Amino acid sequence: MIEFESVSKRFPDGTVAVDDVSLVAPQGKLTVLVGPSGCGKTTSLAMVNRLVDVTSGRILVDGKDVSQTDRVELRRGIGYVIQHSGLFPHRTVLDNVTTVPRLLGWDKKKTRERAYELIEMVGLSTEQAGRYPAQLSGGQQQRVGVARALASDPPVMLMDEPFSAVDPVVRSSLQDEFLRLQDQVGKTILFVTHDIDEAIKLGDKVAVFAEGGHLAQIDSPGDLLAAPADGFVASFVGRDRGYRRLQFLPSEGVGVRSAPTARIGDRALDGWTLAVDGDDRPLGWLAPGADSVSQDRLEPLGSTFTKTDSLRAALEAVLVSPAGLAVRLDDDGCVDGVVDHATLAEHHQASSQTADSGQESR
Amino acid sequence: MDWGWIVDNRDLILELLIEHIWLSAIPVVIGLAVALVLGVLAHTYRWAYPPLLVVVGVLYTIPSLALFIVLPVVLGTQILNPLNILIALTIYSGALLVRTVVDGLDAVPPAVRKAAEGLGYKRLTRIVTVELPIAIPVIVAGLRVVTVANISMVSVGALIGIGGLGELFTSGFQIRFVTEIIVGLVLSLLLAVTADLLLVFLQRKTTPWDRLGATA
Numbered sequence A: 001m002i003e004f005e006s007v008s009k010r011f012p013d014g015t016v017a018v019d020d021v022s023l024v025a026p027q028g029k030l031t032v033l034v035g036p037s038g039c040g041k042t043t044s045l046a047m048v049n050r051l052v053d054v055t056s057g058r059i060l061v062d063g064k065d066v067s068q069t070d071r072v073e074l075r076r077g078i079g080y081v082i083q084h085s086g087l088f089p090h091r092t093v094l095d096n097v098t099t100v101p102r103l104l105g106w107d108k109k110k111t112r113e114r115a116y117e118l119i120e121m122v123g124l125s126t127e128q129a130g131r132y133p134a135q136l137s138g139g140q141q142q143r144v145g146v147a148r149a150l151a152s153d154p155p156v157m158l159m160d161e162p163f164s165a166v167d168p169v170v171r172s173s174l175q176d177e178f179l180r181l182q183d184q185v186g187k188t189i190l191f192v193t194h195d196i197d198e199a200i201k202l203g204d205k206v207a208v209f210a211e212g213g214h215l216a217q218i219d220s221p222g223d224l225l226a227a228p229a230d231g232f233v234a235s236f237v238g239r240d241r242g243y244r245r246l247q248f249l250p251s252e253g254v255g256v257r258s259a260p261t262a263r264i265g266d267r268a269l270d271g272w273t274l275a276v277d278g279d280d281r282p283l284g285w286l287a288p289g290a291d292s293v294s295q296d297r298l299e300p301l302g303s304t305f306t307k308t309d310s311l312r313a314a315l316e317a318v319l320v321s322p323a324g325l326a327v328r329l330d331d332d333g334c335v336d337g338v339v340d341h342a343t344l345a346e347h348h349q350a351s352s353q354t355a356d357s358g359q360e361s362r
Numbered sequence B: 001m002d003w004g005w006i007v008d009n010r011d012l013i014l015e016l017l018i019e020h021i022w023l024s025a026i027p028v029v030i031g032l033a034v035a036l037v038l039g040v041l042a043h044t045y046r047w048a049y050p051p052l053l054v055v056v057g058v059l060y061t062i063p064s065l066a067l068f069i070v071l072p073v074v075l076g077t078q079i080l081n082p083l084n085i086l087i088a089l090t091i092y093s094g095a096l097l098v099r100t101v102v103d104g105l106d107a108v109p110p111a112v113r114k115a116a117e118g119l120g121y122k123r124l125t126r127i128v129t130v131e132l133p134i135a136i137p138v139i140v141a142g143l144r145v146v147t148v149a150n151i152s153m154v155s156v157g158a159l160i161g162i163g164g165l166g167e168l169f170t171s172g173f174q175i176r177f178v179t180e181i182i183v184g185l186v187l188s189l190l191l192a193v194t195a196d197l198l199l200v201f202l203q204r205k206t207t208p209w210d211r212l213g214a215t216a
């Protein structure tokens, strides 16, 4: 756990980079610091591993005041991904990744094996392990920076815009990979980004910083989208926050009705017919007006959703379905029912009301 | 050109060449060692750098001949003691290289230094294993200047009696013997070029990472 208690930082030139920030980054969770450029995100991270000393207040890591901990010991126990990667240009990818284990005096063989594992995990090939940073793209360098921070398997990580130099497609897959990894290892992470979408996707908690180093709001992504604390947060989280928020609302409980299914060769139903195979797995939609269900007249299914998916997934499935009906599947991939747009909208309205009254009672 | 003279005097010529080599090389090595220590200190304790710059600036402006003549008085050495030349050139080399070392360390990208700090390097380990290696290209550039300068300055020592190949100039001039002068000149030039190439080669070997930008 990382705790900020009324932390402020004023640089010698008078710049107030962080202004009376109190927040808790819970054990084993990913807490994102997000905000416009220059609002003190990097400074906040740097105060945790004492690259920058606080002016007032204190920071506790696992209950211990960092100012009472030896700097070098403290830093070796915290994984650090610096903004713009900060790789050592004179060392190969492999040697960059093994930096901290070597400082800690780990067994060489074990260190190398772990390094190769990490290099592959961040999406580089083992033959790139022998390259120097100058031979990698900016995005690849950032990934090496992430691997380097993970090398000694530290329980606490500070990550400063680790995916900022990667294109959107690779970024998204790195984020997915990163979330999968975090699910397994459950590190306590402070993660800086100025991309609100990244913050919402990755964060268990999101702290929105405003100009002048103020903490404007810290909440779960869903609550942040549902109830921005002020106009700044509302404008920062963006226009389509209503739509994005759907991804934090469960689709469970939405009123599905039984699907108009028929097998290949059967007579078509009135209206749209959902063709299924012998195990009730969906094949495609048949437009109204046909006599019988034949494979070659089916229109593609689009996307489907399951009980555990969010309302956003359900809505997406409605929007792409030729029939205007989202198909819900059960755990075996069999058709479980369909839902139309009006039903979803009703469900959404009802569940937002309960969520909002929940908000007030807190 | 009196080729016969060269053949007859090859032992003398070789002896002077070797003398020239160590008279110019030893000051570079010692000067570098001193410069590394002072440079790292000045880089770490920033306040010490401006006064240090003043001192090395003053040292560097003393004419070499003056230093060759003053040193024996200061050190109490014989005027013909090669130590005078060695010490004088060490002072020049050190004075020039201190700047180079500090410049090289200052040129290390701040993000790299921050990363090293953040990953838990102790200060001295960081300077020795991260910052100095990255500063090698800058330091070698300084070494090349110093080495070539030393090779030419050793010859000045011939005016006070010890000067490696420079002694070929002085005696050649005295007896108006052109061959001897040319031999001294050509060998000094060859020596300077060889030393420079050697340093370039050493740099390529020690910094394989430095020339990758273009191919990346």
Ligand SMILES: Nc1ncnc2c1ncn2[C@@H]1O[C@H](COP(=O)(O)OP(=O)(O)OP(=O)(O)O)[C@@H](O)[C@H]1O
Pocket (backbone or CB within 6 Å): A011, A012, A013, A015, A016, A017, A036, A037, A038, A039, A040, A041, A042, A043, A044, A083, A194
């Ligand atoms: N060493 C320093 N001395 C003086 N001011 C500084 C120093 N470091 C940062 N600042 C200032 O403190 C403020 C916060 O900087 P910080 O780097 O924490 O911002 P950031 O939120 O990480 O921005 P970005 O998204 O651009 O990385 C800025 O106004 C910056 O100019």
Ligand SMILES: [Mg+2]
Pocket (backbone or CB within 6 Å): A041, A042, A043, A083, A160
């Ligand atoms: Mg920053």
